[in-house]
Amino acid sequence: MPLMKIHVLKGRTSAEIEQLLDGIHQAMVTAFKVPERDLYQILNEHEPAHFRALDTGLDIPRTDKFIMVEVVTRPRSQTEKIQFYEGLCQVLHERCDIGSSDVMISMVENTDEDWSFGLGRAQFLLGDLATHRPGK
Incomplete structure (x- = not known):
């Protein structure tokens, strides 16, 4: 927990997907201070005709490396969310050569009773x- 739902265009290799998923997990563990074994990820690959993501009029360029990350999580502070947004873009740039203009993130909050x-x-x-x- 959190549950990460990742949407990408088809065409990445298994190694690229592994790097992507590992990077997302690293950013989540760092920002939300959750245990390493809090790992719940679903990756969906889409044909280009089935996956559209514009920029809400912000003039953000998109490429075929675009990813959309939906985070289903308990409530997080504004600081934690910003750390996740920034940290995820940084780690994906370093590990996967994905620019921050190709990373879209949406948070969906729920409560303890929802898990x-x-x-x-x-x-x-x-x-x-x-x-x-650990430690308890």
């Missing part, structure tokens, strides 16, 4: 996660 990680349990509400976190 079950399995076993039919609401782990956040029942306190299950506190006993499995």
Whole structure:
């Protein structure tokens, strides 16, 4: 948690996808201070005719490296969100040669009662996660 939904155009190699997913995870762990094993990612590849993303009139150039990241998460502070936006663009530029103009991010917030990680349990509400976190 958070759950990352990543949308890209088809055509990347397996190695490029692995670098992309690892970079997104690194940025999320750094900005949100979550454990390394908080890893929930879904990557969807789209044909060019099925994936459109303009720039809301901001004159932001897009290329075929464009990615859209939807983050489903518990509430985060404004500072954490800005750190994630900036950190994600930086790590994707360094690892994947994706420019910040090709990174779109949307946050979707929910609460602890909206998560079950399995076993039919609401782990956040029942306190299950506190006993499995490093250092606790």
